[in-house]
Amino acid sequence: MSLVLAVDDTRALRSMLADCLKKGGHQVVLAADGVEALDKLRQHKPDMVITDLNMPRMNGLDFIEAARREPEGRALPMLLLTTETAQSLKDRARAVKATGWLNKPFDPGQILSLVDQLS
Amino acid sequence: MSPLILAEDGSHFDHRVGARVHQVLPGDHLVIADPDAAVCTLLGSCVAACIRDTTTGVGGLNHFLLPGSDQSQSARYGAFAMEVLINEILGQGGRRERLEAKIFGAAESISGSHSRSVGSKNAAFARHYLETEGIPVVAADLGGTSGRRIYYFPSTGMVRVQYLAALESRAAEAQEARYRKTLGSAPVAGAVELFG
Numbered sequence: 001m002s003l004v005l006a007v008d009d010t011r012a013l014r015s016m017l018a019d020c021l022k023k024g025g026h027q028v029v030l031a032a033d034g035v036e037a038l039d040k041l042r043q044h045k046p047d048m049v050i051t052d053l054n055m056p057r058m059n060g061l062d063f064i065e066a067a068r069r070e071p072e073g074r075a076l077p078m079l080l081l082t083t084e085t086a087q088s089l090k091d092r093a094r095a096v097k098a099t100g101w102l103n104k105p106f107d108p109g110q111i112l113s114l115v116d117q118l119s
Numbered sequence: 120m121s122p123l124i125l126a127e128d129g130s131h132f133d134h135r136v137g138a139r140v141h142q143v144l145p146g147d148h149l150v151i152a153d154p155d156a157a158v159c160t161l162l163g164s165c166v167a168a169c170i171r172d173t174t175t176g177v178g179g180l181n182h183f184l185l186p187g188s189d190q191s192q193s194a195r196y197g198a199f200a201m202e203v204l205i206n207e208i209l210g211q212g213g214r215r216e217r218l219e220a221k222i223f224g225a226a227e228s229i230s231g232s233h234s235r236s237v238g239s240k241n242a243a244f245a246r247h248y249l250e251t252e253g254i255p256v257v258a259a260d261l262g263g264t265s266g267r268r269i270y271y272f273p274s275t276g277m278v279r280v281q282y283l284a285a286l287e288s289r290a291a292e293a294q295e296a297r298y299r300k301t302l303g304s305a306p307v308a309g310a311v312e313l314f315g
Contacts, residue, residue, distance in 0.1 A: 009215075010205075011251045012198045016191070054206045056215065083203045090312070100313040105199035108191075110311060 034058025145298035150179035162224035172213035178273030
């Protein structure tokens with residue numbers, strides 16, 4: 001069982017992700033943007049992060065970049081889960097040391113096997 | 120029928136509304152920031168959510184359906200269709216708190232090609248999603264047995280709805296059925312890439 005921090009500004013997506021992870025036996029902490037996610041990261045020390053890219057206040061790429069500077073985030077598996085497909089954004093994700101990139105819509109089986117594999 | 124002359128951006132002049140019109144096909148979406156143009160789509164049992172920023176007038180519509188009987192899989196697909204539209208509006212300077220929506224479509228089958236509940240499931244999903252996200256639905260025209268042609272002018276929020284005659288309704292339904300088939304054969308999931 002892992003503690004997963006799931007970050008998305010869309011309420012519907014947050015609740016679908018939480019359902020999926022809980023059904024897989026994991027615990028979930030939710031955040032609606034990068035600023036909130038950084039707080040939750042320090043507070044809860046999750047085993048893994050799944051984050052959206054486009055979000056208000058702080059987007060997923062900036063969040064990962066900031067999280068890598070935190071002791072809790074230095075070696076943490078952090079996946080982007082996004083509707084974006086542009087190579088330039090994937091390159092940026094690699095540069096800020098994201099662990100991987102998933103495109104929406106997500107498949108619950110795929111999410112759960114990635115959590116098992118990475119966390 | 121006169122030949123359709125497409126402009127470079129894929130739009131054409133539509134005499135029915137006296138404006139340049141961008142056509143959206145099932146499964147697709149489009150956002151425009153052009154004060155004089157409209158986005159148009161032909162709806163059977165699918166739903167189109169027309170969303171815009173009420174201050175900047177940037178907006179557009181999607182044309183989606185919930186692909187299957189598996190409810191949570193369908194919801195993920197529907198949520199994806201809504202999110203790509205909203206993200207594109209936000210990406211062009213829209214603000215979430217200024218968004219408004221109008222929803223159309225969800226006709227019951229004319230030809231009996233799908234069960235009665237398909238349209239209403241699509242409609243219920245759109246309403247629920249928008250309510251959850253706090254985006255007000257300021258107008259809706261859903262259900263019935265006729266297909267619809269929707270013209271949406273995001274700059275003003277104006278919508279022209281034309282109810283289709285039986286023959287055109289069937290054509291809209293057939294187009295959506297082809298789209299549904301492609302969804303049925305493709306897995307409802309995106310690609311994964313792990314960075315080494």
